[in-house]
Amino acid sequence: MSGTMVLVRHGQSEWNKLNLFTGWRDPDLTEQGIREAEQGAAALKEYGISFDIAFTSVLQRAQKTCRIILEGIGQPDLETIRDQALNERNYGDLAGLNKDDARAKWGEEQVHIWRRSYDVPPPGDEGESLKDTGARVWPYYMTEILPRVLRGEKVLVAAHGNSLRALVMILDRLTPDEITRLNLATGVPMVYRLNADSTVASKEVLGDMSGAH
Numbered sequence: 001m002s003g004t005m006v007l008v009r010h011g012q013s014e015w016n017k018l019n020l021f022t023g024w025r026d027p028d029l030t031e032q033g034i035r036e037a038e039q040g041a042a043a044l045k046e047y048g049i050s051f052d053i054a055f056t057s058v059l060q061r062a063q064k065t066c067r068i069i070l071e072g073i074g075q076p077d078l079e080t081i082r083d084q085a086l087n088e089r090n091y092g093d094l095a096g097l098n099k100d101d102a103r104a105k106w107g108e109e110q111v112h113i114w115r116r117s118y119d120v121p122p123p124g125d126e127g128e129s130l131k132d133t134g135a136r137v138w139p140y141y142m143t144e145i146l147p148r149v150l151r152g153e154k155v156l157v158a159a160h161g162n163s164l165r166a167l168v169m170i171l172d173r174l175t176p177d178e179i180t181r182l183n184l185a186t187g188v189p190m191v192y193r194l195n196a197d198s199t200v201a202s203k204e205v206l207g208d209m210s211g212a213h
């Protein structure tokens with residue numbers, strides 16, 4: 001057995017609440033999002049883990065979630081590395097649009113393909129598919145995060161729905177078809193223990209993922 005890695009999606013953001021495509025835009029957490037991060041912290045405290053290092057994105061909703069969790073488990077000063085590689089997928093021209101308005105304009109099926117397919121990017125030059133998102137998340141994971149876990153460190157990663165879906169895809173060995181059905185709830189920690197060969201020894205979800213969509 002090697003180390004432990006906890007993945008957690010940020011709590012509800014202002015734009016989650018307004019049902020807007022967000023991507024690389026940078027809204028704050030809502031009051032509910034703060035509570036979700038606090039609940040994630042409480043679950044980790046009960047689980048009894050302390051971390052050696054934390055990773056987050058350059059977006060404030062993930063950074064604040066990370067800070068709330070570290071404060072909640074009594075490690076407010078833990079070294080935290082922020083990197084754009086862990087950002088949400090870039091939603092291209094959809095950023096700022098209402099998801100229901102988009103469904104009315106382009107149809108339910110097309111919007112679902114943009115949101116959940118493996119390799120269809122949203123419209124616009126900057127738009128990233130999950131595969132494109134993985135193309136920056138996976139190398140970052142391999143070079144910066146995994147080596148620490150394999151050294152036995154306990155690592156917290158506070159990031160985003162789709163940057164974490166990309167990570168979960170390789171950890172859980174999901175196919176491009178299976179990943180279309182994976183939704184991550186906000187503020188619910190996923191505890192991965194890894195074997196020395198970097199495969200997953202165990203996965204525990206500290207909360208309820210069933211409401212995620």
Ligand SMILES: O=C(O)[C@H](O)COP(=O)(O)O
Nearest residue numbers: 020021022023088115161
């Ligand atoms: O960027 C966003 O809009 C959300 O954080 C994630 O969006 P999704 O649920 O459409 O993948």
